[in-house]
Amino acid sequence: MNAIAFTDVTKRYGDVLAVDGLDLEVPAGATVALLGPNGAGKSTSINMLLGLLRPSSGEIRVFGEPPETAVANGEIGAMLQEGALIPELTVAETVDFVRRLYPRPLPLEEILRLADLTELARRRADRLSGGQTQRVRFALAIAGGPRLLLLDEPTAAMDVESRRTFWDNMRAYAARGRTILFATHYLEEADENADRVVVIARGRVVADGTAAEIKAGVAGQAVSFLLGEQPVAGLDALPGTTGVELQGGRVTLRTIDLDATVAALYRKTTLDIRDLQLHGADLEDAFLALTKEA
Ligand SMILES: Nc1ncnc2c1ncn2[C@@H]1O[C@H](COP(=O)(O)OP(=O)(O)OP(=O)(O)O)[C@@H](O)[C@H]1O
The missing domain is CATH 3.40.50.300 (P-loop containing nucleotide triphosphate hydrolases)
Structure with a gap:
């Protein structure tokens, strides 16, 4: 009821x-x-x-x-x-x-x-x-x-x-x-x-x-890693990826599907990836994204 x-x-x-x-x-x-x-x-x-x-x-x-x-x-x-x-x-x-x-x-x-x-x-x-x-x-x-x-x-x-x-x-x-x-x-x-x-x-x-579902529904997730001198070309085509940033040898991929992006990073590229870090959206990101004026 x-x-x-x-x-x-x-x-x-x-x-x-x-x-x-x-x-x-x-x-x-x-x-x-x-x-x-x-x-x-x-x-x-x-x-x-x-x-x-x-x-x-x-x-x-x-x-x-x-x-x-x-x-x-x-x-x-x-x-x-x-x-x-x-x-x-x-x-x-x-x-x-x-x-x-x-x-x-x-x-x-x-x-x-x-x-x-x-x-x-x-x-x-x-x-x-x-x-x-x-x-x-x-x-x-x-x-x-x-x-x-x-x-x-x-x-x-x-x-x-x-x-x-x-x-x-x-x-x-x-x-x-x-x-x-x-x-x-x-x-x-x-x-x-x-x-x-x-x-x-x-x-x-x-x-x-749930709070977890709301966080997951927002494109605020990212994966970052060190790539050294290796080329970044093609990373923007990985599944889920919505943007690529490069700063001081660290690449950050913004994604709407963290699992798919990370899986493809290992399976579909031959890059030597170091110090991989995952960044989930927090509820605050989700809240701001959802409530900002359309
Ligand atoms: N008695 C009223 N007369 C005119 N406008 C009102 C009245 N009460 C609320 N409003 C307006 O209606 C809208 C919704 O207000 P409400 O108080 O329900 O929001 P709220 O989510 O509870 O906000 P808060 O977190 O600030 O308490 C606001 O734009 C508010 O200015």
Whole structure:
């Protein structure tokens, strides 16, 4: 069953086309990163999934239902970009207050444990650090035991240590078979924490797959080697090769098929090749190539 299905969804704000014919299906149990530059349409898509915005056209379903129904049934939890806590309440009081609003909440102790807040349970909300506040917001997002968890740039204000803890907590929740969609512009976060990365730019999906598939789909791979005085003529005809560069005796072949290029280099030439190095595209190269203005 699909947790999320967007079918040809468009969202306009006046003249601005924020989401442009978005088609996206996320099966139940997946952890998906929505990766895109500023203004790509990530927050708009998440707000539509929560029923906070209506699409201008197209259809959205969450577990087969309209978003409003899924929200009313406590199926969706969300951590959005803003949202203040009530300063006078303790962490435990805050979480307990919110969990009681849901039809099938998780037990309080379990929520505190999943969000790494057990030791801070009696701390007042206005005495928390930024990273601790984010953990409370995560706790509120999972309080109802949602089948679908939406996180809009959840680590934006966190330091390195808080981020690590946050993603550990997120993965522990995902491991219970829950579906997670998170928006980010951090490539490493998408790479490390999602089993699928959907790259969006200008309101459309421009790539969709595992991080490895997205990297492999971009012509950013290369092989380089030392050739000494031997001639470079003919190397541009090797399979997959898109360019040849020569610098200080080192030849670099750019390729869209690293395996084929390297195999042909050994099998189809008689060159004496030294110090062969392979250069894979990284996700950053792929992301920049995919999202740059057409
Ligand atoms: N309420 C609004 N009124 C008019 N335009 C809007 C509104 N909200 C968003 N937009 C525009 O819609 C486009 C998509 O914005 P959105 O916030 O969904 O992108 P995003 O991918 O979440 O960006 P960011 O990473 O910066 O949060 C942008 O061009 C933005 O300026």
